[in-house]
Amino acid sequence: MRSDADLHCQVLVVGAGPSGGDLARRLAREGVDVLLVDRLADLGRSAFSSAALPIETMDAFGLPAEVVGSRWREWQLIGPGSATRRWASRQPLGVVLDFGALRRWLAGQCRQWGGRVELGLQACSSHQDGERITTLLRRADGSLLRVSSAWAVDASGQARSLLGDPPPALRRGDELVRAAGLEWLLRVPLECWQAWAERLSFCLGSDWVPQGYGWIFPMEPGVLKLGVCRLVDPGRRQPPLGGLMNDLGRRLLGLGSDGTGIEVLDRHGGLVRSTIRRREAHQRGRLLGLGDAVSTANLLGGEGIRHALTSSAVLAPLLVRALDEDLRSPAAQERTLKAYAPLLRRALGWRWSLSGRLARHTWLGLHGPSMDGRLDLVLRQLEGRRAEDLSALLFGYRFERYGLRAMPYLLGWR
């Protein structure tokens, strides 16, 4: 153990987002001495994620009702052009989470199981020293803290603060694809909220958001989330996201006109960055990557929460095993952790990667009338389907249900 460290623990988790918070609570539950840190001083703030999920996620990851903002049971797709299509179910199909509440709950669970949580700490660097890893963290007042641990986990999201971006030479044509999103939390009159309640609404087509999409999701009564997201295309001049957002608000809610009674409660945004094939290293010595830090976010719907939770569900038992008394030999620990990347790849499944490719083709190509027409044709084919089928397509990535012959067309290869 290094004597110059200020704190010691078995596992240091950097980042209290869904992946880091979930890993920390799982490890703490197993009796591991875990320290969870985040640069945020308050996990309820900077809640940048729209957090729409299919309903099964709640049970699958044991999430409580207190993190739910609202439930939804209908898909509404507005556009391309003037078309509006709806698919409704009698049963709830999903939830929109209160992202800040989710992060707070996960950290609270970690504490309740005996783990430590320290906020307002920004991880700057880490270096391995024999069988320990030392991480340097900075407090808001500039002072430094050194943490020595057997393992450190980079769960800092797309920033990859410790692991870093995959080096260009190792990407082998699998570049980081970037999507940028903006979201406003709005307080609206109840009659306005009711028009958007119980449904996920997306705006599609280049006249709404070129190379991306817009959305309105309901939260608790009287509160809506309005957002835009698009893939970053270095080869094209893209209009500012803020302008697209204003446009969306004006066209859907009349924002900007007098007397709407709408108040903007919060403005936030962020990046999603993932490779499509996910071939990047998940581990460097005693440093492991988790969630968005190893590209688990899927670009089709900018969706990453349940995939981040999948990564922690895969890593937690491996770390517990590696720390187990019987496995003290470093070689055995290394062997145990080697299984992490392939197991995670298997858990995400081949459809995950396929949907990433589909996302890249669809969103990057969606910048004019010809692709709008193509998208309209695909949506027309879905008109007779059930709302559950749309969920299977958009959350389950079950493209093969639409026939293998349709795949190249869907993928934009024909």
Ligand SMILES: Cc1cc2nc3c(=O)[nH]c(=O)nc-3n(C[C@H](O)[C@H](O)[C@H](O)COP(=O)(O)OP(=O)(O)OC[C@H]3O[C@@H](n4cnc5c(N)ncnc54)[C@H](O)[C@@H]3O)c2cc1C
């Ligand atoms: C606008 C937008 C909308 C989205 N909508 C959805 C959606 O509807 N559904 C969905 O499933 N997903 C959505 N996502 C994606 C989803 O939010 C992420 O995939 C998910 O949060 C990833 O979880 P994570 O724990 O890996 O990383 P993050 O949630 O990014 O958490 C990383 C944490 O690390 C902390 N951190 C970063 N750097 C450091 C550092 N150096 N030191 C200490 N702490 C650090 C951050 O403060 C943060 O708390 C959206 C994303 C954006 C940007």
